[in-house]
Amino acid sequence: MEHFFSLFIRSIFVDNMIFAFFLGMCSYLAVSKNVKTALGLGVAVIFVQLITLPVNYLLQTKVLGPNCLVEGVDLSFLSFILFIAVIAGIVQLVEMVVEKFSPSLYASLGIFLPLIAVNCAIMGGSLFMQQRVEMDPASTQAIACFGDSIAFALGSGIGWMLAIVCLAAIREKLEYSDVPGPLKGVGITFITVGLMSMAFMCFSGLAL
Amino acid sequence: MANKNKEIFGQPVWVNNPVVVQILGICSALAVTAQLKPAIVMGLSVTVIVALANVVVSLLRKTIPNRIRIIVQLVVVAALVTIVSEVLKAFAYDVSVQLSVYIGLIITNCILMGRLEAFAMQNGPKESLLDGIGNGLGYAAILIIVAFVRELLGSGTLFGFQVIPQWCYEHGYLNNGMMLMSPMALILVGCIIWVHRAQFKDLQEK
Numbered sequence: 001m002e003h004f005f006s007l008f009i010r011s012i013f014v015d016n017m018i019f020a021f022f023l024g025m026c027s028y029l030a031v032s033k034n035v036k037t038a039l040g041l042g043v044a045v046i047f048v049q050l051i052t053l054p055v056n057y058l059l060q061t062k063v064l065g066p067n068c069l070v071e072g073v074d075l076s077f078l079s080f081i082l083f084i085a086v087i088a089g090i091v092q093l094v095e096m097v098v099e100k101f102s103p104s105l106y107a108s109l110g111i112f113l114p115l116i117a118v119n120c121a122i123m124g125g126s127l128f129m130q131q132r133v134e135m136d137p138a139s140t141q142a143i144a145c146f147g148d149s150i151a152f153a154l155g156s157g158i159g160w161m162l163a164i165v166c167l168a169a170i171r172e173k174l175e176y177s178d179v180p181g182p183l184k185g186v187g188i189t190f191i192t193v194g195l196m197s198m199a200f201m202c203f204s205g206l207a208l
Numbered sequence: 209m210a211n212k213n214k215e216i217f218g219q220p221v222w223v224n225n226p227v228v229v230q231i232l233g234i235c236s237a238l239a240v241t242a243q244l245k246p247a248i249v250m251g252l253s254v255t256v257i258v259a260l261a262n263v264v265v266s267l268l269r270k271t272i273p274n275r276i277r278i279i280v281q282l283v284v285v286a287a288l289v290t291i292v293s294e295v296l297k298a299f300a301y302d303v304s305v306q307l308s309v310y311i312g313l314i315i316t317n318c319i320l321m322g323r324l325e326a327f328a329m330q331n332g333p334k335e336s337l338l339d340g341i342g343n344g345l346g347y348a349a350i351l352i353i354v355a356f357v358r359e360l361l362g363s364g365t366l367f368g369f370q371v372i373p374q375w376c377y378e379h380g381y382l383n384n385g386m387m388l389m390s391p392m393a394l395i396l397v398g399c400i401i402w403v404h405r406a407q408f409k410d411l412q413e414k
Contacts, residue, residue, distance in 0.1 A: 025234035026318040081286040088279050120235040123316040127309035182405035185413030190398030197391040
């Protein structure tokens with residue numbers, strides 16, 4: 001249980017998807033112009049991450065890993081294709097389910113869902129999970145059981161949402177500031193994210 | 209026709225660069241640039257994958273049903289990335305360890321999906337090949353610029369060889385460790401965008 005919480009907190013602050021690994025930057029920069037849409041995309045990412053990562057964890061440990069399906073066969077070279085297929089499939093499924101049962105949620109999340117299939121944070125989460133499954137179980141980053149994969153999914157999703165909401169809040173204020181012409185828009189956003197990332201680095205000493 | 213092909217190939221390298229103009233494929237552009245060697249390997253891998261994926265999708269473009277085109281494109285890209293990743297593991301193992309998950313993340317690199325959607329679905333295989341190589345090289349160019357600055361200032365080396373002479377260190381010169389950390393990559397890309405937009409004024413945002 002202790003490991004569950006430490007993994008959860010670490011993946012929000014220390015191993016933050018945006019600030020430590022730059023994952024999901026494309027939609028991060030494109031959809032952070034105002035807080036409301038940023039929040040919508042953030043929630044959608046948490047949602048999809050929470051479903052795909054545990055599914056991919058089961059896939060990795062029950063099918064792809066060494067000696068899982070057939071004795072002496074390691075299928076992990078197939079992981080890229082299977083992971084992306086799972087992600088694309090689940091995103092499609094989630095989109096249909098949400099549309100059917102909650103039209104109001106669909107109206108607010110709808111446009112973001114297809115974007116998420118190609119969001120690096122989702123694919124990156126699954127690939128990091130694959131790396132961490134092989135780690136020594138005593139390590140603070142290891143994912144040793146199904147519960148850990150849920151903690152990691154939830155933590156990395158919340159970390160991503162935290163990052164995009166923070167940036168959106170700053171960008172709303174930036175609208176009114178006097179920025180040099182060529183730096184306006186994307187340029188200053190990059191530098192802002194750099195400074196935010198520097199601030200987040202102070203969490204890296206966090207011992208959990 | 210020859211002129212048009214030249215434009216398809218040449219535009220993305222600097223004028224219409226996928227990273228600094230279209231802001232695509234940032235994730236891996238930032239993460240692998242602490243040193244020159246992995247940056248060059250990454251740039252070349254992406255170039256090869258964009259070029260081949262563009263050709264394959266452009267050949268298939270009339271047979272792909274519109275509704276499932278994203279999944280078809282993803283599968284084509286994932287297959288190519290798997291091949292590249294296996295080749296790297298076989299011939300350049302230490303670099304492939306350094307690149308870790310970022311090779312797998314080429315699948316979700318927005319440059320790929322962007323080029324496949326915007327170009328390969330409408331154009332023939334020959335133009336698509338040129339477009340793919342051009343965009344891949346444009347991406348590689350930014351990676352190399354960022355990695356050059358970061359490795360030079362961050363560890364005083366290029367390709368792992370020391371370039372800043374020893375007497376500088378003896379007189380109190382210090383490597384800037386900050387350069388090796390992730391925030392500086394973002395700030396450097398911000399600066400490249402600044403230079404680029406100062407040169408092409410029509411890209412500036414109001």
